[in-house]
């Protein structure tokens with residue numbers, strides 16, 4: 164198993180639209196396995212292939228408390244959206260940021276399993292929110308796209324500050340690593 168690198172906003176690769184999986188084979192099974200492992204290590208409850216720079220329509224989810232009820236959804240598709248529900252969301256691609264997003268309360272969706280079975284289901288609750296969030300990823304969309312312009316602006320400033328901070332600490336590390344005899 165391999166832990167994959169999760170892309171972070173504003174990486175432009177998060178904006179790509181993933182292509183449908185044509186054939187479910189061992190390569191797809193391995194991708195799904197690595198995605199699950201990555202999701203568990205990173206502490207997420209869902210992960211879309213787009214987030215690990217694999218542009219295929221694959222999603223993994225596990226909302227169970229004991230992290231032993233994983234779901235792999237190949238070519239997931241929303242067939243019906245009903246009602247409204249607001250809840251707080253976060254995302255492995257937008258670290259340390261949470262905000263309230265409005266989504267459909269009930270969804271009907273379809274997908275193919277790793278065993279090549281076609282599934283069609285109606286659900287609500289956390290799983291419904293999670294599936295909407297992950298399918299958005301496959302379409303190049305992030306939960307922060309739903310925020311008001313003011314909130315988005317604040318988030319961008321926060322990310323900008325974090326980047327400057329990171330760069331500064333990197334620079335000082337380099338200075339520390341310079342061998343002393345180079346200082347004249």
Ligand code: NI
Nearest residue numbers: 253254255256
């Ligand atoms: Ni996400």
